[in-house]
Amino acid sequence: MIDIDGWQLIGSVAAMSFTIGFVDQVRVTYKTKCVQGLSLIQWMVFATASLLFVAYYGHLEQWLMLSVSVFGFSCCFAVVVMIFKFRNTGINDDEEKKYGNF
Secondary structure: OOOOOHHHHHHHHHHHHHHHHHHHHHHHHHHHOOOOOOOHHHHHHHHHHHHHHHHHHHHHOOHHHHHHHHHHHHHHHHHHHHHHHHOOOOOOHHHHHHHOOO
């Protein structure tokens, strides 16, 4: 059984909450195919940091945080891939009016 103290639980909840924002960005970017306004450098930093957290939590054998970090890295990496894939495509202003806010 996994032994989690209160601080690990707080850290895990915080990391999962932070990762929810990544999930929504993946959803919106995939749906719209629009990467205008997304910073490639920012998402590469997020992906690198998440990967470093994977190594760190793996070393500490904190499996819950490790799994959250793997998921976060996957989301960040997906956004980086979509930035490269969709950088010359995406919705235009007329389609944005049609779809509204995402």
